[in-house]
Amino acid sequence: MDIFSFGVHFTDESSCRLHFKEQRDKQGVICHRCQGKDHYWLKNKWSYQCKSCKARISLRSGTIMESSKLSFMTWYKTIFLMSTTKKGFSSKEIQRQLGLKRYEPVWAMVHKLRKAMGERDDRYTLEGMIEMDEGYFTIEASENDHKTQKSGRGSKTKSNVMIMAESTVLENLDTGEVERQCRYFKAKVLTDHKPQGTDQTLQSSIDGNQNIVFTDQSTSYVNIADYVEIHVSKKSNEQTTKETLKWVHIAISNAKRNFVGTYHKIKAKYLQLYLNEFVYKLNRRYFGDKIFDRLVIVSITANGH
Incomplete structure (x- = not known):
């Protein structure tokens, strides 16, 4: 609009x-009282009234x-x-x-x-071929960071974010050229680099275990094969960034550029909310x-x- x-x-x-x-x-x-789904509309009150228990529900409720x-x-x-x-x-x-x-x-x-x-x-999960990698986002240093580091107010630190992209490999039948097309993304803030956190994030983000997940050879991904059909890990280099993990790195780059150009500072406890907005609009980029x-x-x- x-x-x-x-x-x-x-x-x-x-x-x-x-x-x-x-x-x-x-x-x-x-209805918040009896869970009824049939209501009258009280125009003069701008409220609903449950037909079963007569409870009133405001338009905002x-x-x-x-x-x-x-x-x-x-x-x-x-x-x-x-x-x-x-x-x-x-x-x-x-x-x-x-x-x-x-x-x-x-x-x-x-x-x-x-x-x-x-x-x-x-509410939605990723399926099929999934690219997965981590990005480090600049955030405002917390009070604990100020106490443990020789840094003053306004100093910054990094937060680790898992980015996932549901991608599909397409081949041009005329030229034989292969490229990856992307559908949906997910972005989740990680509290540490331990495999357990990575595993939990992956499990909550994918549909079943009949998936192929592409990553680099980070030690955080040692257990991924237990949760998917195939885990393909490649050494992190320029080629991997451009081909195997193309879409996650595009998303990471765009998100960082978006945040730097829009927000003065982001606190760690609110980073996920900013990522929510970025990914929500990215997943609906064709909605107009x-x-x-x-x-x-x-x-x-x-x-x-």
């Missing part, structure tokens, strides 16, 4: 509410907008800003675009959306205008707490 279409469709608070209700009706409303005092229009403008560009916006820039005085509610809203993006992508509506649906179906 471009800025002109947004301005036509969402002119005021009421138009945003109505659109949100339409999308929520399509997803279905479940059970969504990421629950407990938020920000208007539907503010949420919709934020969803538009976050879905309209590949790079995205920092919370500070969104605050400036919205013309709001307080930063904290904007920061909380944006991180709720990022968390919801991650929850949505966690539909990504706005998809993100509205995510805000409805994600856990509101």
Whole structure:
């Protein structure tokens, strides 16, 4: 959705509410008391009422907008800003675009959306041929880092991130040229370099064990063959980066460039949220205008707490 279409469709608070209700009706409303799925709509209260137990459910209840005092229009403008560009916006820039005085509610809203993006992508797993490698992302040094290192405020450190890409090898029948095409990605922050953490991340990200996983020869990957049909490991070099692990390295490079150009600093405990947004939009790179509506649906179906 471009800025002109947004301005036509969402002119005021009421138009945003109505659109949100339409999308929520399509997803279905479940009573928080009796789990009933049949409801009346109380127009004057902007609430649902369960036909079974008569419990009332507000339009925001059970969504990421629950407990938020920000208007539907503010949420919709934020969803538009976050879905309209590949790079995205920092919370500070969104605050400036919205013309709001307080930063904290904007920061909380944006991180709720990022968390919801991650929850949505966690529903899906990778299958077939999977590239897998680690990238080191620059983050703000924590207080513990400041205590253990001779570094002052504003110093930086690195965080280890596992990047996975579902790729397919295609061969041009005329030329015989072979190239790898990519579908979906995953990115997960690792707490250490131990094989156990890598194994758990892989298991939670793939569909079954009938897969082929390509990696370099890192010692973190010693147990991967136990969880997949075939594990292909190659010595890390320029050729491996360009061919065998092409898409994961493209994703790592693009994510780093995105973060450096958009965010002033990223704390370790929030790195996964920034990765959620990057991967969510990367996996929907061909959605075009539909990504706005998809993100509205995510805000409805994600856990509101």
